[in-house]
Amino acid sequence: MEIKIGMDLLVKQIQETSVLEWLAVTFGVTEVLLARKNNVLLYPAGIIGILCSSFLLIVAKLYAETLLHAYYLVMSIYGWAIWKSKSEMGAPKISESTSKDKKITWMIAIGGYAFLYFMLTRFTDSDVPVLDxxxxSTAWAGMWLLAKRKLENWIWLNVSNLVAIPLLFHKQLILLSLLTLFLFIVAIFGYLDWKKELKRQNEAVSHI
Structure with missing residues (x-):
């Protein structure tokens, strides 16, 4: 019975999905697929998806989520500039996090969590501030590492996805929950692909 209700809700959501929502989802998926391929075009695709999503969030009066997307927009522009700059200099495309990178990542995750929890509990009517x-915050940390082309970005993004999947389902956003599940699977392969590429780069350097 519950499965039938879930499927009926999914069909209803698909039928009621606007063109702008489809564009947001499409470019979001495109961004992750390009990121898996280590392709700099992930950033323009991501920026389009973010702008589409932000408009929808503003209309829905989800201002906290809009703030999160504003961060994504800044990090996408920042990451795009860094990737282009490093490519022109011939620098390695992928690397592992240094001790400094790890400290900054944890600071972003912990600091971001404290900030968002405070904002959600004080200025919104969120009933899931802890999980939200x-x-x-873990997505923020992952986006920063992605901009730096650090292998560990996939781990942080998937920690975020792992919690987001049941959270979205709990909110009856089944279509978005399934999309996040897809992104979770793609991120696993993205991590494996980047790890292979990192190994290839290291082997190439060792033979010089």
């Missing part, structure tokens, strides 16, 4: 803040 966790999903967003």
């Amino acid at each position: 803040a966790f999903v967003s």
